[in-house]
Amino acid sequence: MTQVHQYEVVVVGAGGAGLMAALYASRKAKTAVISKLYPTRSHTGTAQGGIGAALGNLEEDHPEWHTFDTVKGSDYLGDQDAIEFMCNEAPGIVYELEHMGLPFDRTPDGRIMQRPFGGHTNNITGKPVRRACHAADRTGHMILQTLYQQCIKNNVVFFDEFQAVDLIMVNGQAAGVVAVELATGELHVFHAKAVIFATGGHGRIWEVTSNAYSFTGDGPAMVLRHGLPLEDMEFFQFHPTGIYKLGILITEGVRGEGGVLINGKGERFMERYAPRVKDLASRDVVSRAIYLEIREGRGVNGKNYVYLDVRPETVNKYAELDGRTNPDGTPYRVTGEQILKKLPDIIDFCRTYLGVDPVTQPMPIQPTAHYAMGGIPTTMYGEVISDAKNTIVPGLYAAGECACVSVHGANRLGTNSLLDLVVFGKQAGLRAAEFAKGASFQPLPADPTDYARAQLERFRTADGSENAFHIAQEMRHEMFENMGVFRTEEGMTHALNKIRELKERMRHVRVSDTGKIFNLELMNAWELSNLLDLAEVTTISALARKESRGAHAREDYPKRDDQNWLKHTMVWMDEKGETRLDYKPVVITKYQPKERTY
Amino acid sequence: MLVTVKILRYNPEKDAQPSYQTFQVEAEETDRVLDLLEKIKGEQDGSLSFRRSCGHGICGSDAMRINGMNRLACKTLVRDVGDQITVEPLLGLPKIKDLIVDMKPFFDHYRRVMPYFISDLPVPEDGRERLQSPEERLRFDDTTKCILCACCTTSCPSFWANDQYYGPAAIVNAHRFIFDSRDTATAERLQILAEEMGVWRCRTAFNCTEACPREIQITKAIAEVKQAILSGKV
Numbered sequence: 036m037t038q039v040h041q042y043e044v045v046v047v048g049a050g051g052a053g054l055m056a057a058l059y060a061s062r063k064a065k066t067a068v069i070s071k072l073y074p075t076r077s078h079t080g081t082a083q084g085g086i087g088a089a090l091g092n093l094e095e096d097h098p099e100w101h102t103f104d105t106v107k108g109s110d111y112l113g114d115q116d117a118i119e120f121m122c123n124e125a126p127g128i129v130y131e132l133e134h135m136g137l138p139f140d141r142t143p144d145g146r147i148m149q150r151p152f153g154g155h156t157n158n159i160t161g162k163p164v165r166r167a168c169h170a171a172d173r174t175g176h177m178i179l180q181t182l183y184q185q186c187i188k189n190n191v192v193f194f195d196e197f198q199a200v201d202l203i204m205v206n207g208q209a210a211g212v213v214a215v216e217l218a219t220g221e222l223h224v225f226h227a228k229a230v231i232f233a234t235g236g237h238g239r240i241w242e243v244t245s246n247a248y249s250f251t252g253d254g255p256a257m258v259l260r261h262g263l264p265l266e267d268m269e270f271f272q273f274h275p276t277g278i279y280k281l282g283i284l285i286t287e288g289v290r291g292e293g294g295v296l297i298n299g300k301g302e303r304f305m306e307r308y309a310p311r312v313k314d315l316a317s318r319d320v321v322s323r324a325i326y327l328e329i330r331e332g333r334g335v336n337g338k339n340y341v342y343l344d345v346r347p348e349t350v351n352k353y354a355e356l357d358g359r360t361n362p363d364g365t366p367y368r369v370t371g372e373q374i375l376k377k378l379p380d381i382i383d384f385c386r387t388y389l390g391v392d393p394v395t396q397p398m399p400i401q402p403t404a405h406y407a408m409g410g411i412p413t414t415m416y417g418e419v420i421s422d423a424k425n426t427i428v429p430g431l432y433a434a435g436e437c438a439c440v441s442v443h444g445a446n447r448l449g450t451n452s453l454l455d456l457v458v459f460g461k462q463a464g465l466r467a468a469e470f471a472k473g474a475s476f477q478p479l480p481a482d483p484t485d486y487a488r489a490q491l492e493r494f495r496t497a498d499g500s501e502n503a504f505h506i507a508q509e510m511r512h513e514m515f516e517n518m519g520v521f522r523t524e525e526g527m528t529h530a531l532n533k534i535r536e537l538k539e540r541m542r543h544v545r546v547s548d549t550g551k552i553f554n555l556e557l558m559n560a561w562e563l564s565n566l567l568d569l570a571e572v573t574t575i576s577a578l579a580r581k582e583s584r585g586a587h588a589r590e591d592y593p594k595r596d597d598q599n600w601l602k603h604t605m606v607w608m609d610e611k612g613e614t615r616l617d618y619k620p621v622v623i624t625k626y627q628p629k630e631r632t633y
Numbered sequence: 634m635l636v637t638v639k640i641l642r643y644n645p646e647k648d649a650q651p652s653y654q655t656f657q658v659e660a661e662e663t664d665r666v667l668d669l670l671e672k673i674k675g676e677q678d679g680s681l682s683f684r685r686s687c688g689h690g691i692c693g694s695d696a697m698r699i700n701g702m703n704r705l706a707c708k709t710l711v712r713d714v715g716d717q718i719t720v721e722p723l724l725g726l727p728k729i730k731d732l733i734v735d736m737k738p739f740f741d742h743y744r745r746v747m748p749y750f751i752s753d754l755p756v757p758e759d760g761r762e763r764l765q766s767p768e769e770r771l772r773f774d775d776t777t778k779c780i781l782c783a784c785c786t787t788s789c790p791s792f793w794a795n796d797q798y799y800g801p802a803a804i805v806n807a808h809r810f811i812f813d814s815r816d817t818a819t820a821e822r823l824q825i826l827a828e829e830m831g832v833w834r835c836r837t838a839f840n841c842t843e844a845c846p847r848e849i850q851i852t853k854a855i856a857e858v859k860q861a862i863l864s865g866k867v
Contacts (some may be wrong), residue, residue, distance in 0.1 A: 050646065071695070072686055072692075073694075073740070075692070075693065075780070075781050076684075076686045076687075076692040076693060077686075077692070078686070078687065078692070080687070080691050080692055080718055080780070081687050081689070081691045081692070090761075127716050127760070129762075130756075130760060130761055130762055133762040133763060134762075134763070134811070135750055136749070136750020136752075136810075136816065137816065138770060138773070138774075138777050138809075138813065139762070140767075140770065141765055141766060141767045141769075141770045143766075143767065144764075145764035145765050145766050145767075146761075146762060146764065147762050170777070171774075173691075173778070174781070176691065176778075177777065180777075182749065184748055185749060187744060187749055187751075188749040188750075188751075218729065247686040247688065247692065248686055248687075248688060249689045250687045276687045281689075283688075283689045352803075380691075382846075383690075384689060384690075385688070387708055387710070388663070388689070388710070403742035411643075440821050441782070465823075488683075502672075502675070502676070503675070504671075504675025504676055505675075507675075546679055547678070547679040548679050548680035548682075550644060550646045550647075550680070550730075551646065552645055552646060552729065552730050553682045553729060553730045553733050554682075555682050555683075556674070556679040556680060556682075605753065
């Protein structure tokens with residue numbers, strides 16, 4: 036028997052955005068959070084380097100500078116009204132987190148500690164500015180823990196290990212979700228006035244990725260299946276510094292603390308690509324530089340990696356050459372002990388997975404799939420929109436990585452994802468609760484679980500001639516080869532054909548586990564079908580965009596083309612799997628597009 | 634290299650008792666035990682069930698017994714444990730299926746120690762951060778690292794003997810607030826931890842400290858809480 040629950044607001048996902056939304060929604064409306072993971076397992080916990088806010092605790096900084104840097108970082112594709120809103124909210128929301136008990140590192144005078152990060156600059160000198168508020172190299176962990184703790188304190192209702200598999204839409208309005216209770220395999224209906232998706236990213240599409248196994252794009256895939264569009268899917272960030280082969284993230288904070296990238300010839304190559312900020316250029320720029328170095332044969336030992344070097348002697352050598360100083364004007368110098376204290380988790384990762392000690396040896400790194408700039412299109416209040424005219428879908432909200440506001444445009448700046456989570460999670464929570472207070476429950480369809488049931492049933496009844504594990508491997512390999520840092524018409528067409536072939540083969544996958552209790556094989560198969568749909572719309576959006584902008588770098592169209600492409604992509608997929616594209620203008624307020632150099 | 638992985642299997646819908654099943658899997662020295670489990674699930678037996686998410690030791694999903702030690706499968710490499718690997722679910726929590734145990738009792742204990750920031754002091758008038766010196770911040774740094782994976786609590790003989798004991802993880806999370814200079818609920822937390830199922834159940838076996846994948850000095854943290862209860866001071 037399907038159980039039916041009724042809540043005014045249902046939040047799907049319990050990472051930073053979901054928990055922030057739940058905290059705010061639950062103050063005004065009866066709210067439940069459903070999450071396929073225990074909340075503290077969410078991927079927010081792996082964010083390392085910091086959350087961006089112009090507090091100016093160590094040197095002059097302003098929200099206007101943060102706004103401009105974010106606009107420029109987005110390669111002018113971010114909506115400037117939303118970016119300005121986020122950067123103005125930033126200091127207040129960081130203080131709010133501190134007031135919730137978040138244990139930030141501290142300056143000698145007891146204030147929140149800040150470090151430099153890629154693309155964040157003093158707008159007068161063009162030099163890096165200390166804007167990333169941090170707690171060692173586990174800032175995301177602290178944010179996730181703090182928000183979960185506050186939810187416990189405020190008696191937020193959680194349905195842990197309930198996996199949402201369908202959105203219920205009635206009369207063009209969100210009316211709830213269908214979820215599988217993993218412990219029993221039973222379907223539950225969560226009848227709601229407002230639904231907030233905060234389901235995270237979909238980086239498991241790629242072979243080398245920093246993303247969790249659970250990052251399978253569930254929210255965007257569910258939305259897509261209800262005839263709603265996704266925005267800017269071609270823009271997916273490759274973080275420059277993933278551990279070679281494994282993809283585990285090495286924070287940009289390493290470079291913020293003075294680490295530099297070194298090629299096989301021992302050169303600090305970023306000097307050639309970004310003469311002013313060098314290793315602290317924005318991520319798309321650095322990832323491309325690493326690729327080009329490797330392609331020119333300047334990888335280390337002829338392999339597909341370069342070194343990230345944070346040994347004190349290296350840091351001090353380049354700090355001296357750069358004339359880097361401490362806030363009090365003294366020359367910037369570090370010791371091994373200080374590196375250890377500032378980057379304990381990074382040191383631990385390298386020792387565990389590489390057997391390398393970063394204080395005495397350089398780290399082998401390569402770009403790793405990291406962050407979805409695109410996703411479910413929303414207003415700056417988390418309201419989901421259904422077309423290029425910004426028509427709002429009543430009762431449906433999205434926040435965090437699964438959403439596209441768009442504040443990151445074509446390339447996100449480091450530290451802005453944690454900021455996005457809390458700023459827009461809060462907005463979505465506030466708006467959803469307000470909406471719920473003025474709305475009534477939509478009547479549920481006769482059996483709201485029909486569609487979800489059919490989707491899962493096909494994995495129990497197919498002929499079993501294909502294996503999901505191998506389909507997933509082939510998808511990840513294809514996407515990393517042809518939909519990675521650099522793209523061409525030919526490569527992307529190859530990827531599209533391959534993804535379509537894999538989708539066809541997916542119809543033959545049958546799960547061997549016939550049980551109900553924790554049938555994770557079944558859930559993983561469903562997740563893989565989400566990834567395949569998102570891989571397809573990502574590739575279609577990318578093929579259509581005949582220019583290079585931010586993370587979308589085409590060798591056949593190497594220049595940005597504002598004349599034709601200063602616009603957001605919207606992509607739809609109908610029941611038959613046919614896709615359709617449309618475009619939406621970028622909101623430009625104060626900053627006209629300029630050439631982007633660092 | 635060929636690795637033998639012996640797994641304690643249990644399917645509640647079919648089996649009366651858990652039993653071992655052995656798999657052979659081709660692996661590299663640098664593969665994580667999690668990679669082996671994924672490979673077995675993907676290619677040999679799709680019904681093999683275990684939790685996992687981040688894959689690099691931060692989310693705390695994949696705690697299990699590996700060659701008799703509580704570890705995270707994603708933070709244990711083949712070169713750490715050799716080519717004969719035995720994998721079992723954590724002890725002391727109800728088994729649900731294969732390597733999945735019921736985490737509810739663990740999180741219930743966690744919730745008992747008021748694991749959230751409490752301050753009855755107003756925030757600064759200028760709306761900015763509360764001040765805290767780097768030394769005050771350092772006082773509880775170690776215990777902020779906890780990822781609630783349950784490696785410590787389920788390696789504790791006192792917890793095995795009595796599962797009503799709040800256990801090391803709950804105490805670690807209480808410590809994180811007790812020694813935070815900004816928090817004002819120290820007395821209430823110390824009172825909870827002085828109860829029958831609180832810190833005095835700890836017999837300093839050090840299993841928790843050895844098991845912690847985050848290298849938190851858990852036994853030391855528990856000792857500090859005991860000391861605070863005795864002295865009434867933090």
